[in-house]
Amino acid sequence: IPKNWLAGIIDGEGRFIARVPSAEVGQFASQGWRATKRQTGLFEFPSLEGDPLINANAQPSMSNWTVGVAVKKAELQAAAWNTVRWAVMLGAGLSAASLLLAWFLARQITRPIDQLREAFADASAEPSKPIAIGPPEILQLQDTLHHAVVERINANQALMAALSNLEGEMALREEAQAALAQSQRMEAIGQLAGGIAHDFNNVLAAISSNVDMVTLRSADEKIRELVQNAMDAIQMGANLTRRLLLLSSQHEVGLERLDLNDRVTGTIELLRRTLGEQVNVSLRLSPDPCQISANPGDIDNAIINLAINARDAMPSGGMLTIKTHLVSLDADVAGRIANAQPGEYVVLTVSDTGHGMSPEVLKHAMEPFFTTKDPGKETGLGLATIHSTVRQSGGFVAIDSTEGMGTSVHVYFPKAEPGPIVSRAAPSPKEAPLGNGELILLVEDNDKVREGTANRLKSLGYAVLEAKTGPE
Structure with a gap:
């Protein structure tokens, strides 16, 4: 370093690692330097010897050391005053030249330092190198500061990117864990429901056989009417056990090729009569064939259940929209939907303008026996059986709902290969x-x-x- 300049390196505690002029290693630096040891820039403070200094700090990126280069303020002032003194002695003519030289020298010293301070004042943006020509020490200090700031900016950007990726992975993991827990709950409930349905079926079969015997042995019309009421109730119980068996996957599905558009149009008149005049039904069917593999009766029941749920969510009336369309899910999109797999799908969407569901209700919406209605008004099996129906076809269900805005239920069926649709006629009832x-x-x-x-x-x-x- 130039003569009479001072330079030093201190550690994080403010002790000297090295110093020119020499000082004991481990000795504390001056109080002014210790106060600015973690800062970068120019500072003014007294040295250990008590001399006022102008000091430039730099901090390496790989340690908590601080590197400082300083010059005595008195020497800078002495040089300027010495120049002026000689100028006065040489006369008025030389005085002006001496003052001009002093001003020029001062600018040569302070301008690079000011440029460095301005260039590196904002550490959040990548700095430029404002000094192209100047003292080697200033240029070296500029390079050191520029390198340190660039490394810090790159490290911050890498850290932010890593945090963003980590947050995304954690969100996907939480969704996967929630989906697994939901699947395990559904499986346990399904097994329980299947056992109950099997026993209940036996009870219904015994009742049905004995009630049927009463019909054969009595010609009394009143008795036959009462027996028919009992048989109707037995049929209602049989329908309930069928839904329970559907939850447990013990139901004989009977999948066949069908067009979802045909099933929607086939139920629309029944829906309009069932939903009432307060609910306006709008169809938005895909112009393309929407062939899937499913049980026709289960599909009809799913459409009717979704429509009734929508009607119940709109007690004052509203708009019910039934839509079919084709969609292709890649791995990225499927990864953001619970239970979804990449592939080609036919989607049935039933939307309403009702009161919507809260996040807590939406969380449990497809669980068996979960309902927000009064006891006795709903079994809580509607969405659960729809979920089971779609799952047996290889699809999945997604629900979008916002309180006060309405609900949309999206039912995804794997798209079937195009082919002829053959309807299976129901067997005609015959006498035993x-x-x-x-x-x-x-x-x-x-x-x-x-x-x-x-x-x-x-x-x-x-x-x-x-x-x-x-x-x-």
């Missing part, structure tokens, strides 16, 4: 064939069901051999 003493082996582990079925067969003219188990 009468027997003439033929022997029928009846195996049933439930005593009540076996007894009722045996009585029904005997009443038709058959001989019945009963067994509870296969070995028996």
